[in-house]
Every structure is written in structure tokens, then in C-alpha cells.
Amino acid sequence: MNRVSTNATTGGTSGPTAAEFCGHCGESSDGGASATSDVHHTCEELLQLEPPRYCAACRRRMKVQVTPLGWSAECSRHGLLSP
């Protein structure tokens, strides 16, 4: 699952926390603890072949740039994410 620091806007340094939202489909993430997390297991597989489109912290659609050898995704609120 795409994980980001959920307090990035406040400059927090507490490190990555469990994602609130799935980076692939944008739906709520339950951290893989319930039966519904099976849906996101598929999303996780798909994220092997595509960058996340949704911010895991706030579900905003991110600006994603794919290059031949990399990618980056930027949330207007939570900043830049890269592999």
C-alpha cells in the first residue's frame, strides 16, 4: 500500500504511518485487517505496474509524472511522493 507521512503539511517527522486511502483506487484503506482489504490486495498488485494516483493521506488526485526510468506523484497538500 502506498504509505505517506500523514502529517507532512505540518512538517512532522514521525515517519510513515498507515495509509488512510488506497493509492490506486482512492477508497478507504483498512490497513489490510479486514475482509474488505482483499480489494486493495488487487490494488497493491496493480501498483506494481503503475504509480499511485491518489494521495494516501487525503485521497486527493495527485499530479503524476512517469519517466522512462522513474516516476513521481505530487499531492497539492501532502507534497511529493516517489519510489
Add this chain to the structure above:
Amino acid sequence: MTMQPDLQANPNTILETARARVLEQGMGLSESQLVEILRLPDDALPATLQLAHEVRLKHCGEDVEVEGIISIKTGGCPEDCHFCSQSGLFDSPVRGVWLDIPELVKAAKETAATGATEFCIVAAVRGPDIKLMNQIKFAIDRINEEADINIACSLGMLTQRQVDQLAEWGVHRYNHNLETARSYFPEVVTTHTYEERLETCNMVKDAGMELCCGALIGMGETLEQRAELAAQLAALEPHEVPLNFLNPRPGTPLENQGLMDGKDALRAIAAFRLAMPRTVLRYAGGRELTLGDLGTREGLMGGINAVIVGNYLTTLGRPANADLNLLVELNMPIKELQKTL
């Protein structure tokens, strides 16, 4: 429609006919013969791929051409190509974004460092406006200053003046795909016509640029339409044909279209090679999902002689090293830059 393939034809007879016509005479198969190839049973697939590989080696050589592609303008396209996540008309998660020139140059240098000889700059537009053309000119100049790589462009439909400008600026190759057969095109795109695409393709060729004109298969077309597309591409005589396999994108009209069968994909690779014995036939998007690692190898041993290295425009590909190492393992040298100039 004049196609009436013999449904009872023996696979060996079909392949012997193909061998004589394509391998020995250097002529592509006809549309009806391509249908026969696409209908061959699974147990004839290894022999079909072997023939396609022999054709590739005889008529193209052992080299593999490597290319990187990048999107300078992503998303927000006014066209409605039903497979594309970059259409602004669909509820796709892809947001509009422009790549700045320093990042573009950096990517070109990284791509050249892989051994690639082509770097294709792509924009999700109907056709370029003055702003985009100016950016392309600036990008070409900067890349030429800093990277040793051929520059290709894919900017949608062009005017004659734009074709002339790109040729004057040194664009080596221009990509504009037919995508699908003429008979299926209206099912896939309604905002422009097949003929409009052909018009740009012909202008590109007439201006002396190499034409890259590809296919996207697995969109629900019939085998006959797949053969029709291969024959229509062959008639256009492009320098390169990138072969894409549908990767159904969320929010697009084709999001629920299943992945095409891997064996059908391999038969299509062989058929396209047998339709176009001398064309650069490139692995493009969707192969990772449709074929996986094993299929990727089989395709390279079944008619493919070019790859897109690394990622695509909005999705990720196999790691570049995975493909480059595979080429070493298969004893297929990467085409060198001077050979393409």
C-alpha cells in the same frame, strides 16, 4: 470483403505457404492469409513463432532497437479514444500535468545511457498548438546539446506546416498510430476519423521523417479485424509498428474489457511480423500484463525486434535492466545509434 479463409486448411500447409511467401520471397501475407495465421491452433504456435523469428532475422537482422518514451503533456486530451486514461472526457484518475524541459532533458540522458537510440516525446493532444510546438523546438535543441539519441515525437494530428517544421528541426521519427482496423475504429474513437489519422501518417512520410504507426489489440476487435489492421498497416509501409496490448484503464469505456489471451497475443505478434517482414516491430504497452516474463521472451523469439525500455506514459513497465539483460541472454545486440542515422 473478399476474405474467405479455408477453415479446414492444415496448419502445416498454412505455415509452409507463409514460409515460401514471407521468408523466401520477402512478401508480406495477405489479409486472408493473416486470418489463417491468427486462427492456428495452440499446438502450432511454437512453429508459427519460429517462422516469424526466422523472418525477422533474415529481413531485419539480429539487432534490437531500444526506445524510451515520455509524456511532455499528460491528461486533459479533448479526444475520446476509448482505451486512453488521458482523455479529458472520461472520469479517469489521471490529472493533467506538464513536464518541464530540464526534467525532459534529464530523462533523455538517462534513456540514452541504457543504450537506447530513440527518445519519443509524447503529448496528449488532438494536435499541437503554437505553445506546444515552441516547447518541442526548445526541447529538441536542449536534448541535442546534451544527449546522443534520436528524437521522435508523438503530438497527434498535424498540419502540413507542423510536419514541415518537425522535419526541419530534425525529428527523426513521428508516431501516429492507426490503433485498430478501419472497420472497428468508429467503435473506439468518435472525435476524429481513421482517415484523419491516415492523412497525418502520409504527410509524415512525404516529409521524409520515419513513420511510426502502431496498433492496440485486445479492444474487442475480431480476429478478422486484427488481420485487417495488420494488412492496413502493411499497406502504409511504416518504418516502425509499436504493438500495444490493451491494459484496461480505470474510468475509460474499456475499463471492463478483459486482458487478451497471451497465446492470442503471441499469434498476433507472429502475424504482424508475417504481414511486415522488414518493419521494426516494437513491444509497447500492456505486454507485462498480457504476456508476463515468459511471454516477453517468446515474443522476442517470435518476430519482435524492438522494445520500449522502462516505463510507458502513465503506467510502469518492466525494469529496464530486466529487458536489457534478457537481450544479452538471447544474444540479441542492441542497435547502435549510428546504424539508425
